Amino acid sequence: MNQLLTPYVTERALGLLDGPRWRPLEDALATFVADLRARPVDEEAGEDAAARTYLLRLATAGLLEWVVPSAYGGAELEEGHAGGLSSTAICLIRQWLARESGALDTAFVMQGLGSYPLALAASEPLRRYVLPRVASGATVCAFALTEPEAGSDVKNLRTTATPAEGGVVLEGTKCFISNAGLADSYVVFAREAGEGKPRFSAFFVAGDAPGLSVIRTRVLAPHPIGTVKLERVFVPDAHRVGEPGAGLKLALGNLDVFRVSVGAAALGLADRALAETVGHLKRRVQFGKPLAEQQGLQFALADLATEQLAAQLLVYRAAAARDAGHATSEMAAMAKMHATESAQRAIDRAVQSFGGLGVTVGQVPERLYREIRALRIYEGATEVQKLVIARALLDERG
Numbered sequence: 001m002n003q004l005l006t007p008y009v010t011e012r013a014l015g016l017l018d019g020p021r022w023r024p025l026e027d028a029l030a031t032f033v034a035d036l037r038a039r040p041v042d043e044e045a046g047e048d049a050a051a052r053t054y055l056l057r058l059a060t061a062g063l064l065e066w067v068v069p070s071a072y073g074g075a076e077l078e079e080g081h082a083g084g085l086s087s088t089a090i091c092l093i094r095q096w097l098a099r100e101s102g103a104l105d106t107a108f109v110m111q112g113l114g115s116y117p118l119a120l121a122a123s124e125p126l127r128r129y130v131l132p133r134v135a136s137g138a139t140v141c142a143f144a145l146t147e148p149e150a151g152s153d154v155k156n157l158r159t160t161a162t163p164a165e166g167g168v169v170l171e172g173t174k175c176f177i178s179n180a181g182l183a184d185s186y187v188v189f190a191r192e193a194g195e196g197k198p199r200f201s202a203f204f205v206a207g208d209a210p211g212l213s214v215i216r217t218r219v220l221a222p223h224p225i226g227t228v229k230l231e232r233v234f235v236p237d238a239h240r241v242g243e244p245g246a247g248l249k250l251a252l253g254n255l256d257v258f259r260v261s262v263g264a265a266a267l268g269l270a271d272r273a274l275a276e277t278v279g280h281l282k283r284r285v286q287f288g289k290p291l292a293e294q295q296g297l298q299f300a301l302a303d304l305a306t307e308q309l310a311a312q313l314l315v316y317r318a319a320a321a322r323d324a325g326h327a328t329s330e331m332a333a334m335a336k337m338h339a340t341e342s343a344q345r346a347i348d349r350a351v352q353s354f355g356g357l358g359v360t361v362g363q364v365p366e367r368l369y370r371e372i373r374a375l376r377i378y379e380g381a382t383e384v385q386k387l388v389i390a391r392a393l394l395d396e397r398g
């Protein structure tokens with residue numbers, strides 16, 4: 001049990017997956033976390049201020065370099081990493097950060113989710129301009145795909161890109177966009193007029209582009225998010241990301257890389273829940289002895305610890321497969337689904353174990369309870385992951 005609760009992921013789950021190689025990154029994360037605990041960021045001061053402080057600290061610790069390919073100021077990777085990013089590193093970082101704060105994890109991952117399409121397909125000058133700034137935290141990123149009529153059904157996008165002299169004009173509404181209003185760089189997906197099937201394309205839009213406006217919304221846990229309105233936003237040809245019609249492939253490819261890491265963030269939240277639960281059960285005395293001595297509660301702990309390790313193996317297996325260039329969509333889907341669903345159960349158990357304290361504002365289980373919920377919805381809700389897994393199974397068998 002003690003080993004399950006040690007913070008070093010590589011010692012617990014990555015023994016099978018070349019764990020010792022990741023020890024230097026985990027040491028850097030341990031230093032980062034120790035510093036954060038010594039000098040906590042005041043999230044009450046506001047989502048945007050907290051996000052900017054987190055980004056500065058992550059950049060100073062060199063952690064943002066892991067979401068940018070090395071040619072543009074990112075971390076040097078060993079040979080053979082598919083796509084120029086290491087999914088394993090991103091997962092490790094998210095697991096460590098999410099143990100401390102969901103807002104910190106969001107600040108980190110949005111730099112990757114919002115910039116990786118640029119790394120893959122933007123023009124060379126645009127990459128050279130934006131990506132080093134992403135690694136230094138100077139440019140804040142957003143990924144704008146979801147729309148009021150296009151959530152799980154991404155092909156139902158209504159935002160249009162209409163040809164104009166020297167570029168296109170974007171018109172439409174994006175919703176649930178993380179970093180809306182905070183971002184300097186948006187990757188926007190839109191439908192382009194053309195013969196035959198609808199063509200979806202991607203565009204870089206600066207945060208201060210004329211015609212872009214934001215209405216902030218609030219979700220359960222601190223998370224900068226909002227609706228982005230695009231009213232006659234002109235995008236020059238040089239800011240196109242990829243070929244016309246290649247947008248959907250780019251969006252889904254981006255999500256395929258980052259979806260596994262949502263599972264890793266869930267692992268971090270569940271790690272914290274399990275550690276808090278064990279600590280509380282040992283401390284809290286009822287009926288003349290610590291709750292930890294009640295066999296019914298011990299059984300619950302045993303189930304959670306087992307589920308947690310299984311989730312960890314799924315996540316790091318999917319990440320390692322992607323890094324080696326033989327990932328499949330269903331591997332990522334299984335990892336994301338199982339890790340987020342089992343984390344929800346672990347956190348619910350933490351709340352239950354704390355009793356009234358579990359729902360008291362300011363207690364860790366209460367915060368985790370709010371932080372985990374959205375992970376089962378974004379980057380493909382659990383039901384959508386099931387569709388991906390079932391389709392793969394049926395195609396293979398068929």
Ligand SMILES: Cc1cc2nc3c(=O)[nH]c(=O)nc-3n(C[C@H](O)[C@H](O)[C@H](O)COP(=O)(O)OP(=O)(O)OC[C@H]3O[C@@H](n4cnc5c(N)ncnc54)[C@H](O)[C@@H]3O)c2cc1C
Nearest residue numbers: 143144145146151152176177178374378379380381383384
């Ligand atoms: C905190 C947060 C941050 C987000 N950040 C971003 C971001 O940065 N950029 C971005 O583009 N989007 C972002 N999103 C949007 C997110 O990706 C969508 O909310 C998600 O894809 C689900 O879409 P929806 O909300 O429209 O739900 P819907 O698609 O309306 O789904 C509603 C429910 O129906 C289920 N469902 C849908 N279709 C099926 C089906 N065929 N079979 C069975 N069940 C089905 C879903 O699983 C879900 O449970 C974010 C969302 C949240 C909550």
